Amino acid sequence: MALHLEIITPEGKVYSESSDSVFIPTTEGEIDVLPGHIPLVTLVEPGELRSERQGQVEHLAVDKGFVQVLGDKVSVLTEQAINVEEIDLNAIEEARVRAENALREAREKGEDPAVVEEAETILRFTMAQRLAKERRR
C-alpha cells in the first residue's frame, strides 16, 4: 500500500506521484505521513516537503497552504511549489532583494495592499526555497 501525493498550485497540478512517506512542514510542527494515516486537514508552512519512495527521497520547496490527508491520498494545496533540484540560489537571492526593496517602497508610499501582498508572497517563498536548498546540502 502506498500513498498518493499530489501538489496543486494555481498553475495546475505540479506533482502527482505515489510515495511511501511524506514529510510536511505544518504550523503545528513537521509531520510525517505514512499509509493509513488518520484523516487530517491542517495548514502548511512555507518550507521543505519531502517525499520518500523506495529509498529515494525527493525534496520540494512549498509555499504556505493547506494539506488534506484522506484515505491514502495526500493533497497539498499551496500557492507555489518547486523541486529543490531546480532551485537556483543566485536567482533566488536576486528575487529576494528585489521583493524586499519593492516591499519597503510600497510600505513607505502606503501603496495599495495588493502590491504589498505580492511582494510578501515572493519574499516568503524565496525564504522557503533557500531553507529547503540549504538543508539539502
Added chain:
Amino acid sequence: MANLRDIKRRIKSVKNTAQITKAMQLVAASKMKRAQNSALESRPYTQLMAEILIAIEERAAESDQKGISHPYLEGREVQNRGILLITPDKGLCGPLTANLFRLVAQIPHGEASYVSIGRKGSQFLSRTQRSVLAEFSLSDRARFSEIRPPVELLLEAYAKREIDTIEVLYTRFKNTLQQEAMRKPVVPIVNLADMVREVFGDEDYTAEAPLGDDRREMLFEPDPQSLLNNLMDLAVRRSIYQSALEAKASEHSARMVAMKTATDNANSLVEDLTLQYNKARQAAITQEILEIAAATASSQES
C-alpha cells in the same frame, strides 16, 4: 441580369470583409489558447480548495466538536442580491452576451444590486436602469490582483448587510464550441457540495487516486474554526477568480468561432457571386456576338 461592374464591386467588398474577419479570428484564436489554458490549469486548485472546505464543514459538524461558525456560512433572508456580472468588453462574440443578459433579465428589478466587470454588461445595466454599485474592467491576462477590488467591494457590502448574497453571473467554459451562461452562488455557502458539482460537472480533476471511503474521524489542526477563518476568504476570492478566468476563456472561444463562421460565410458568398459574375459575363459576350452576326447578316442581304 445584374450589372457586371456592380457584381465585381460586391465581390471585392465581401473579400475585404472576409479578410478582416479572418484576421480577427486569428487574434481571437491566440488569445483563446492562453485563456483556456489558464482557466483549465487553475480548476484543480479551486476544486481542491472547495473540497477541503467541504471536509471542514461536514466533518467538523459531525465530530461533535464545539461547532464552527463563519459569517459566510449563515444564510439570511434574501432581500437584495449582490450580483457580479462578468461580460466581455467588446461584442462580436456570438450569442455569449445575449445569453448572459437573458439571465440578468430573469432577476426581478429592484431585488438585486450589480457589480459589473466588462463594458458590455455595464452598458446593459445602465440601459435597463438597474442599480449598479460599481464597474470594473479586466484585462485579457486576468490577473488575480485585478479581481481583488470588485470582490472587496462585494464582501464589504455583504458585511454591512447592504446585500444578502453574492452571486456571480458568468459564462462557464465547456469547450471551444460550448459555453454556458450560469449564475453561481458564492456567499452564503449553503450547500457547497452541490455547488461544486454544478460548476465542475462530473469531471473530477483531483481524483486520480481513488479516495476510498474513509469515514474515520477527521483531525483538524490547529482546530476547525481557525482553519475555516484561514481558508474562507481565500476560497471566496478563488471561486470568483475562477469564474473570471472561465468567462475570459469563453469569450475568446465564442469570438473565435463567431469570426470563423463569418469568414466561411463571406467565402461562400464570394463563390456564389463569382459564379453569377461569370454567367453575366458569358451572357454579355453571347449577346455581343449575336449583335455582330445579325449586323453582318443584314449588311450582306442588302
